[in-house]
Amino acid sequence: MSIHRTHGIVLRTRKFRESSKIIVFFTRRYGKISAIAKGSLKPKSKFGSSLELFTRSSLIFYRKENRDLHTLSHSEILNANKNIGNDVVKLAYASAASEMVERLVPDEEQNETLYELLNAILKQIGVAERNQLELILASYTLKMLHAVGYGPELAACVRCGKDLADKVWFGLHSGGALCPACHNQDLHAIEMSQATLELMRKFESISMARLRETCSADKLSRDASDILYAFVRAQISEGAKIRSLDFLERMRDSSFA
């Protein structure tokens, strides 16, 4: 058994037996890990509120060789992200952001860029106006795809390398933008506007904080997010679902269209 220290964000929790919880964290040093917090549901537990969803804490855990469930011994809040839990719409966006990470990365693979990105989007969701959430999540989605190695090619046609001056498609199976000559070669190509392509390029080049301050795209960010969420779904195994993303889209389409 070995002892480890790192920082981690709570992605998901579930009750275990009478008084314990199993928590899935995304940690800075070890990527996605699962740990049991014994006695964490008892009143006056030493873990306090540090195991609430999306809370970022400093962690100490014990690891047994060849076991994928570790034992959490200590956690101390660094950032509670309280603004998210109190707002059902923000909660839906934060859940989609964290579940995409959960589905796209294998267990215990360190990815510090992704950790920082998740930390950044939770902060941004906390301070954003509701009408900025779509833009922030779409931008995060593209940054996350790059961080896990699925970043789409947007600078030129992904098949022939030509400039994208005219009509443009996004090839879900090709992994990027397609020109008029190539789009027929991808059965899952979605037509998009030059403005949507420009917005996606902006997602790659500027931070979410800066984007939130400078952009007011709404219809455009919807177009971009529809494509990017479809692209995320194309990366996960067939039949697997990203439930919180499905929920988010249904919620968005029913009340905010």
Ligand SMILES: [Zn+2]
């Ligand atoms: Zn082409």
